[in-house]
Amino acid sequence: MLRENKSRWPHRLRQVSIGMMSSLLLFTTLSIPAWADTPAETRTLTVQSGSSTASVNGTSYTIAKPIVRQGVLMVPLGVFKKAFGSEIRLEGENRVRLLQGPHTIVLVLDNRVAWIDGKKVQLPAEPTMINGTLMVPLRAVATGIGAAVSSDSGKLSISLTVKDKEDKPDQDVINNSSGKTRVGNSYYGWSINYPSWMIVGYGTDDESGTAFNDATGRYYLEVHSSTQLVELDADDLLEQLLKEMSDSGDIVLHQETITSGTASYARAITRDRDGVLWESRQYYANDKVYELFFADFEAAHYKDMDKHASLLGSFKTTYNRVDKSVKDVSTIVDGLREAGNEEYGIWLGVPAGWQMNNHDMLYGSEGEGYVSVSVTSAPTGKEGTLSAWSEQLKRWMEESFIAGSYEIKGLTSVEVSGVKGQVQEVRYTYGKQWITEYEVMVQKNGYRYYLEYAIPDDRKEKLPDLQKLLDSVEIDYEIVPSSFGRIGGEEFLIDKTQMRSKSSRAYKYGVDIPRYWQPISDQFELSPVVYGFAGGDFEISAQKDTAADFIVSSLKRYYNEVSSGSGNSIKVLGIEHITFAGVPAVSFKIHQVKKGIGFTTREIIFESGDITYTIRTQLNDANATPMQQAALERALNSFKPVE
Incomplete structure (x- = not known):
């Protein structure tokens, strides 16, 4: 179960800033000539260390200068797309996938580990960003896509037979080299033309937002979709769009609503704070708002954006699953969306409708279950065995849930990515x-991989079973040992009697916090401070401009109103005048039932010096074990005002 009382899901990305964009545009120094469409032919790319001139079949063009690093010639990754039509896809913040015919190469920035056609390999030098350009080891990547490499007089030649050549990147022509004429997302239901310059970039974890850019760094496009159950017309969309532009500080150069044709939409052209021109559009369909943000870094006048009308006008709020010429950016297969964190070498499939947090490897939706994954260093000695681990988890249940609120069903063997483990139900x-x-x-390899999959009873028929989820899991067990040292243990499993001392200079107090509590807001120089744990939370609020008597009278009035009347789920268990932390205080103890869950809240209000404090604790009935109650009492008893 989630070890905190409240889950916090990530908000979707609305718009990428120029600062973020610079990290997405990996190929910023490439000036490319036009290539004519021809039948299959052999192309030869020639490059030389230290020279910004490269050639393809004798035609010269300019690239970022290749360099020698660790004795290995490094070249811009973009040359493979422009010379051979390779497809390049950014995946996450530091992972790049290159596809060429039947070959696939996955590269990780600043890491020698790579995958070529699914096989893990060690590169002679790690891919790295140099002056905004991703440089990769030439020979390793070239041979990985099936090219032949030869050298002559200090120049390297890479030869590969391909079917089609690339088109000029500043034309909105269709990307025939990939066999796809459109690109879209089958899950969110949209599609758009697929020009030859378009590289699928990094999007949001839940794929509701997808970014595209080109190899020269001139164009950038985002497509977003979000749920909107109330229908919006074109005027509503324009009002919403203009507010977004205003909030981001953009200057609106042109605005209009389009109501003719198959779809009504709002359109605005703006100049951002960096002087870049953007065309933004909003559409409403399928109970969703679709947003397009397109930037042309060379556009000077708002009318310059008209040249992109054929591309942006090709956007449709539909996706044709039968049409094989549409490239699908959705990773959903059999109801599961691709998720994971390449830093830990973990990938898995999670239900498509869930919210995504790949950074913390936490996936789920309120009331619909969740999956969480973590990696920690394994303890040494007898505490580092699987049996000791499962006993820790059993003990955690006993200490966190009262009898009758939990069952331990049993322990079975399991295999995950070729490694035997166990699953406790x-x-x-x-x-x-x-x-x-x-x-x-x-x-x-000295590390623990822990996956937690929770399914509410009323969702069992709609969620995948455990085996289907485990079949989707892929773990490269070599990545963590090669990239990490010792990783902190699972805090929720530590001894519940262990405490850590905290203090606030701004609000003049000290307090001891149980180590197993998870911080929700733990900036002690701010207010409030909040910690969570299974079935409960603890909060300290400090104010310098509100008297304790005012808070007490307000709470009395509120609880009197909400607890009066028949059938009310809120009961006042007691209001007492007590001594707390050496000063007079008022303590409220309230029990209530919300959404079928019973819990007790305690609020203690008092003044010390010029500060009024409110300490609030909350504990679910099902989690009110002696261990949990004792932890709350230790924290309360440790609170001390300090000068």
């Missing part, structure tokens, strides 16, 4: 419905 309830949780444990 447990069931628990916070008070309303039962949840089945699978705790998957695998150890390899």
Whole structure:
């Protein structure tokens, strides 16, 4: 189960800033000639260390200068797209996929580990960014896509037979070299023409936003979709679009609504703070708002954006699954979306409708279950065995849920990416419905890989079973040992009696916090400070401009109003005048039931010096074990105002 009382899901990316964009445009120094469409032919790319001139079949063009690093010739990755029509896709912040015919190469920035046609290899030098351009080892990448490499008088020649040549990047022509004429997302239901310059870039974790750029760094396009159940007309869309532009500080150069044709939409052309011209559009269809943001870094006048009308006008709020000429950027297969974190070498499939957080490897939706994945260093000695690990998890359940609120179903063997582990099945309830949780444990090379899959009873028929989820998991167990040292252990499993001291100079207090509590807002020089744990939370609020008497009278009035009347789910268990932290205080104890979950809240209000403090604790009935209650009492008793 989530080890905090409240889950926090990421918000979607609305628009990429220029600063972020510079990291997406990997190929910024390439000046490319036009290539004519021809039948299959052999192309030869020739490059030389230290020379910004390259040639393809004798035609010269300018590239970022190749360099020698660690004895290896490094070239801009973009030359493979322009010379041979290779498809380049950015995946995450530091992972790049290059596709050429039947060959696929996956590169990771600043890492010698790569994958060529699914096989893990060690590169002679790591891909790296130099002056905004991604440089890669020439020979390794060239041979990986099936090219022949030869040298003559200090020049390297790379020869490869390809079917079609690339078109000029500043023309909105169709990308015939890939066999696709359109690109889109089958899950979110949109598509657009697929020009030859278009490189699929990094998008949002849940794929609701997708970015594209070109090899020269001139063009940039984003497509977003978001749920909107209330229908919006073109005027509504324009109002919404202009507000976004205003909030981002853009200057609006042109605005209009288009109501003719198959789809109505709003259109605006703006200049951002960096002087870049953007065309933005919004459409409403399928209970969604679709947004397009297109930048031309060489456009000087708003009318210059008209030349891109054929591309932007090709956008449709539909996706034809039957049409094989449409490239699908969605990774959804059999209801599962591709997820994971390349830093840890972990990939898996999660239900398509869930919110995504690849950074923390946390996936799910409120009330619909979740998957979380973590990697930590394994303890040494007898505590580092799988059996000891499963016993820790059992003990955690016993300390976190009262009897009758949980069941431990059993332990079975499992295999994850070729490594044997075990899965513990447990069931628990916070008070309303039962949840089945699978705790998957695998150890390899001194590290623990832990996957937690929770399924509410009313979602069992709609979510994949454990085996289907595990079949989607791929773990490269060599990545963590090669990139990490010791990684902190699982905080929620540590001894619940361990405490850590915290203090606030701004609000003049000190307090001891149980180490197993997870910080939600732990900036002690700010207010409030909040910690969470299974079934509860702890909050300290400090104010310098509000008297304690005012807060107390307001709470009394509020609880009197909400607890009066028959059938009310809120009950006042007591209001007491007490001594707390050496000063007079008022303590409220309230029990209520919300969404079928019963819990008790305690609020203690008092003044010390010029500061009024409110300390609030909350604990679900199902989680009110002696261990949890004792942890709350230790934190409360440790609070001390300081001068």
